[in-house]
Amino acid sequence: MRCIIQRTLVWTLLGGLAGMTGCNNLNPLTRIEGLNARRLPDSVLAGRRADLEPIDYVLLRQDPPKDYLLDEDDTLGVYIEGFLGEANQPPPYLADPIGNTPPAVGYPIPLQAGGTLTLPLLKEPLQLKGKTIIQAQEAIRQAYSEQGLIQSDDEAERKGYRILVSLYRPRTYQVLVIREDGGGQLGQSRGNDRSQVREQTFSTERGTGFILDMPAYENDVLRALMETGGLPGNDARAEVRVLKGTFKYAAAKAQLRAEALKNLEACELAPKDSRDPNIVVIPTRLRPTEAPTFTPNDILLGEGDVVVVEERQRDIFYTGGLLGGAEVTLPRDYDLDILAAVAIAGGQIGGGIRFGQGGNFSGFGNGANLRGSTVAASEVTVIREAPGQKQISIKINLRRALADPSQRLLIKPGDVLVLDYTPLEVWENLILNTFPFNTLFDRLIFNR
DSSP states (O other): OHHHHHHHHHHHHHHHHHHHHHOGGGOGGGOOOOEEGGGOOGGGSOOOSTTOEEOOGGGGSOOOOSSOOOOTTOEEEEEETTTBSOTTSOOOEEOOSSOSSOOEESEEEEOBTTTEEOOTTOSSOEEOTTOOHHHHHHHHHHHHHHTTSSOTTOHHHHTTSSEEEEEEEOOEEEEEEEEOSGGGGGGGGOOSOOSEEEEEEEETTTEEEEEEEEETTOOBHHHHHHHTTSSOOTTBOSEEEEEOOOHHHHHHHHHHHHHHHHTOOTTSOOOOOOOOTTEEEEESEEOTTOOOOOOTTTTBOOTTOEEEEOBOOSOEEEEEETTOSEEEEOOSSSOOBHHHHHHHTTOOSSOOEEOSSSOSOOSSOOOTTOOOOEEOOOEEEEEEEETTTEEEEEEEEHHHHHHOGGGOOBOOTTOEEEEEOOHHHHHHHHHHHHSOHHHHHHHHHSOO
């Protein structure tokens, strides 16, 4: 009997050594050393995503004006009896083709550069910039009266029957909207559009693009988003970028940055991009303790502005070791700690000895009497990028993390999670997979 026991121990040790030499990830001598999650500096910790809340979307919309103020490119309907229209004929009826304004009467006359209006027989153009429709009508009456073209004491003139001014078509701003998220695909089913969609391109892989003609006082970020499919979706970054620069400025900036990176030494860090005054970044989610830093002018869109909703591309983490090689997308609006990340990746959390067919322990054979009795792996190494283009290794024990919240590291984009056995778990699995415990239990308990 003693000889049998000694022979069994010898074969057990030989099998363990063979398994450790044939499978490097089970060799305790090749284990990855790492830092304790409790001692990490704040610079390498992940920021909490669950603390972010949607901003008040009223901040993305300009306040509705009390009165419409005229400016260049506005088109007025003007009727001046005897000068623009005959006295015995009704004024022309004008309907806005877009439907942004009520019907107008008179002859369409656009405001020229600087907000001036040229009318028949007047010596100089009238300056109407910043005036309301009523003020513009009074300015026209006064100009014709001062030059003796109409009688100022005429009762009909005083009541406004001979001069009529109305807004025929408001000025518009051409804005380009580029959406890399799925929200832009909803743009084809929009309802009552007040902005005119001049052109639209659609692709399921590259997102969508729109060219909008936005009326004055409706040219803001919120309306541009609503006209092109709604607010940024879960697959988009929680921000909206408004590009206001010119081609010349953007080209010069790109050239300077390329030259700086070309002359960068191997030991130097890449320069951080300074805040570009021609690029407005508007976050759509903030922490409760943060206040928006953009101004009312930042959400206004002008001629040629580009609104960009970028897709979330880098919010993923990678798995390796016993979890297998894969990339997993991080959620946008809530946090993912190490326990949840391993569970999503297919790992076992808090498991002890597992009996049954098909164990996941490899490297020690697969005999007929071995039914996969294994101890689950509990050691995770998180490889994370640190400041200075370096990488650090963080060691976490899953069983300890179940009881110690300080060990539940939050996952950051770009993390690499490697699941492996501890040295003790290697020997436990060696013993469980070497001795036929399942067969022994079957004979002692079930008499099989």
